[in-house]
Amino acid sequence: MxxxxxxxxxxxxxxxxxxxxxxxxxxxxxxxxxxxxxxxxxxxxxxxxxxxxxxxxxxxxxxxxxxxxxxxxxxxxxxxxxxxxxxxxxxxxxxxxxxxxxxxxxxxxxxxxxxxxxxxxxxxxxxxxxxxxxxxxxxxxxxxxxPGCFPTAALLGLGPLVKEGLVKADSIIVDAKSGVSGAGKNPNPLTHFAHAQENFQIYKVNRHQHIPEIEQQLSEWYSDIDPVTFSTHLVPMTRGIMATIYVQLNKNLTEDELRNTFERYYTTEPFVRVREEGSFPCTKDVYGSNYCDIGLTIDTRTKRVTIVSVIDNLLKGxxxxxxxxxxxxxxxxxxxxxxxxxxxx
Ligand SMILES: NC(=O)c1ccc[n+]([C@@H]2O[C@H](COP(=O)([O-])OP(=O)(O)OC[C@H]3O[C@@H](n4cnc5c(N)ncnc54)[C@H](OP(=O)(O)O)[C@@H]3O)[C@@H](O)[C@H]2O)c1
Missing domain, CATH: 3.40.50.720 (NAD(P)-binding Rossmann-like Domain)
Structure with a gap:
């Protein structure tokens, strides 16, 4: 071919x-x-x-x-x-x-x-x-x-709960971090080595172009979904994205029920790996591969779910x-x- x-x-x-x-x-x-x-x-x-x-x-x-x-x-x-x-x-x-x-x-x-x-x-x-x-x-x-790199990480992390209608529509927060290769090969003042190394910076607050892409797919899964809060940070590493996602559930789930919801969608998917309870992925766990690794848990005090989704931005992203x-x-x-x-x- x-x-x-x-x-x-x-x-x-x-x-x-x-x-x-x-x-x-x-x-x-x-x-x-x-x-x-x-x-x-x-x-x-x-x-x-x-x-x-x-x-x-x-x-x-x-x-x-x-x-x-x-x-x-x-x-x-x-x-x-x-x-x-x-x-x-x-x-x-x-x-x-x-x-x-x-x-x-x-x-x-x-x-x-x-x-x-x-x-x-x-x-x-x-x-x-x-x-x-x-x-x-x-x-x-x-x-x-x-799909875009951030949307891939965010949507794979959110998909099962949103599709099942388990998320409070106005509760989604995606806190995402990316390595500098996400900006392509031409350096700019934000990605210049002298600025980016030993630095950690938020950028495009509330105006990142991936926001409408994420919301478009979420509303296909669940039409009543509200706008999401989506933040992007530049991390001084070459590649990798971590999206840390916070959502409030609209019904109580145990850790097992939460994990089962993800496994129902992803056990047959060759490139999404859902972690055991208590295990969370880091960007090096998927470096150089097409995997998206997902870890998740419920905070019993706040009733909020934390989902961590990592990909290699240049590969799965x-x-x-x-x-x-x-x-x-x-x-x-x-x-x-x-x-x-x-x-x-
Ligand atoms: N970097 C990531 O992690 C990532 C992840 C997901 C999606 N994307 C998207 O993928 C696309 C490429 O990203 P990248 O990181 O590879 O960017 P890049 O490193 O800046 O490379 C883009 C390439 O496009 C070519 N180009 C520039 N203007 C062109 C034009 N008018 N017509 C045809 N080709 C042109 C250039 O090559 P020539 O000068 O040789 O033509 C350049 O090498 C972007 O839209 C980006 O948003 C990037």
Missing amino acids: KAGIVGATGYGGIELLRLLNNHPQITSITLYSSSQAGEKFEDIYPQFQGEQTHILQDLVPDMMKEDLDVIFLATPAGVSSQLTPKLQGGHAKIIDLSGDLRIKDASLYEQWYNKGAAPNEVLEKAVYGLPEWNKERIQDADVIAN AASQAVQNMNLIFQYEEKTGLSPLPVYP
Whole structure:
């Protein structure tokens, strides 16, 4: 199968190349660049030197959509809203890692991203690619909106309780932390080493662009859900996300009942691991893997549930989740090419 990666020189694109390179169904990978076409990828990233070399290509949508079987868009917000209409309607399936196709309401996208939205007909076709919750629709999709990194951690942590209607609608607080690779390869004042190292900083308070994405999915599960409080913090580590989630239940549950609710949804899911009572995951438990690890407990004094959900932002939060979606679309076993256990320490 022939794959193309647009934005291959970015952090998400690099991880896609690494994963697709080890995927048994992929026979060729073409890398595209908007700024470095003609250059050899392995000259820019010598750590990728191996049996194959890749010359970065110019984007030619008319050719790409017929020659390729699957196209990954690992580009900044505002690119795939323009590019997807040109890539649609051919042979290739499209998997977009950016936020451009995730929000169904175009005006909401424009409000939170401060950019023009994709055409409505593209938004209508795009299927939200959270495999644990949307498998059947993903299998039939031509265009996938791969979820954001924070939403992946938050939604996998919240899904079972919200879907079961067990959460007080106005009680959800998601306190999330991310490593600096979440901001992509170009440094900025927030992610500059001298600022970020030995520092811990909250950012985009009440205005992070992942808020509408989280609320959109929560209200699909439970239509009366209220807006959520969602905070993001930058942690001086390269990769990893921890979402610590607090919710108030609308009925009393024991620890066993709480855990059983999660296990009902996730025991058959290969990439979600729910911890035993008293055990909570840390980001290194999923580093370099497609896993989402979840720990949870009830505080009997406050009646509040604490859920801890961790992922690798570049993998389950981006590239490996995109490959998981590709596997579902092409009816390969869901774990194909995604078997590595986490890297530790
Ligand atoms: N980093 C994460 O943890 C993470 C997690 C989930 C989702 N995402 C999303 O995934 C997307 C990629 O993120 P990233 O971290 O890989 O970003 P990145 O490191 O900044 O890379 C983005 C790449 O996009 C290419 N690009 C820039 N402008 C372009 C244009 N006008 N047309 C085509 N390509 C263009 C650039 O490559 P060329 O200059 O070579 O074209 C660049 O290397 C973003 O939308 C991000 O929000 C990222």
